[in-house]
Amino acid sequence: MFSNRYIFIYASVMVIVVAAILSSAATYLKPFQEKNVRTEKIMDILKSVNIKAEKAEADVMYNKYIVEELALNTDGEATSIYKDQSFEKGDIRPFDIKLKSEIKKKELLDAGKDAEQPNFPLYICNKDGETYYIIPLRGKGLWGPIWGNIALKQDMRTVYGVTFGHKGETPGLGAEIATTEFQKQFIGKTIFDDNYKFTSVKVVKGGIGTMPVDQQIHGVDAVSGGTITSDAVSKMIADCLKNYEDYIKKQIK
Amino acid sequence: MSEEVKQREPLFSPKNKKLIFNPLSRENPITVQVLGICSALAVTAKMEPAFVMSLSVMVVLAAANVIISLLRNTIPTRIRIIVQLVIIASLVILVDQVLKAFAYDVSKQLSVFVGLIITNCIIMGRLEAFAMGNKPWPAFLDGIGNALGYGWILMTVAFFRELFGSGTIWNYPVMENLGLYDFGYKNNGFMILPPMALIVVGIIIWIQRSRDKELVEEK
DSSP, X not given: OOOHHHHHHHHHHHHHHHHHXXXXXXXXXXXXXXXXXXXXXXXXXXXXXXXXXXXXXHXXXXXXXXXXXXXXXXXXXXXXXXXXXXXEEOSOOGGGOXXXXXXXXXXXXXXXXXXXXXXXXXXXXXXXXXXXXXXXXXXXOSSSEEEEEEEEOTTSSBXXXXXXXXXXXXXXXXXXXXXXXXXXXXXXXXXXXXXXXXXXOEEETTOGGXXXXXXXXXXXXXXXXXXXXXHHHHHHHHHHHHTTHHHHHHHHO | OHHHHHHTOOTTOHHHHHHHHGGGTTTOTTTTSOOSHHHHHHSOSSXXXXXXXXXXXXXXXXXXXXXXXXXXXXXXXGGXXXXXXXXXXXXHHHHHHHXXXXXXXXXXXXXXXXHGGXXXXXXXXXXXXXXXXSOHXXXXXXXXXXXXXXXXXXXXXXXXXXXXXXXXXTTBOHHHHHTGGXXXXXXXXXGGSHHHHHHHHXXXXXXXXXXXXXXXXXX
């Protein structure tokens, strides 16, 4: 039989050894994992403007098509401009901004609490001579975070393409937002009406047939059985795009 | 290893061969012992994730078996289950981290199921039943054998589910290249859903028992 003393020492030593092994493995593998996450982000951004990038060439394609990165404050002014691999203004690379924490800051400010000024990233893409504006999205789905990118055409109100991703929406229902069939619906919809009043693009339960005809350009069909996720997508698009409203209005004038 | 030399037992003695080959058929962890069913249902919609899952289970099971077998005389009986769990859990975290670093796409597909290898009954079962009482080499073979037994069932199920559910084999569009869609053939969406995995496993069990009558329990 083993004494209590032995059991305690055995357990302690085991835990320390295991902790050491795991933390050194995590430290060693971290750069590889971060690179994967980064590459995925690039591929997502490019996918919203219909550019299919292979993993290996993601960086090259990104530098080729994304000509400018901006960080915008809530007044629609650029606090950071990153162009041709160098800073024209500011020192935060918009690509490295974590949207999640910026949205949190915005929420705190809106609630009247103390927080730093948020900066929202905007990517400007040049493809075949056309300019597209790519806005990253992030929100809360039914089971976890949902995210995506929305690309606007030069008029800054017509949607050119979208991508959505999710952490764990219900397969077959809410998870359908990640399919091309769902995302295709957004193409050609507008986020402003003719007078540049912000309308966003709504995901409509029951289909856009239930909307007034002149509003249908601002809506897409929801996923059947995925009402909460669909509503979450609506809210995510509206909340995130609202932060860019001032900037867009300034650009249009 | 020195103990083995003393006994002069060849590395692949008939006894050791049994350790590898028995779990493939007569002692198969899935079809006969009915362990690890949960992951067999979850990751078999496509062959690639099924393969990575089998490989991960093999690494974890073989390594855990060897480590437990090496430590078997030092592990206090009263906390042996906890010791086994800690070892399995750390190995699983290692596998998960490695996948995230070098096979990111697959790790995203497997998502939570890699973590759930920890709760795969096959692993705890083998540690408790075999590694705690055997030398490292047989324990290693036992681990590989059982993981192979688990893996081949997973791959077979995944083969049929992917072929009929998505019309592909290992992401290669077989049905499309055969031109079957032109004749009005449609993929069966039901094959992708978990219940179909249960039915496919059931068919495999049925075939196996109809060929090996000894497996059929008496009423």
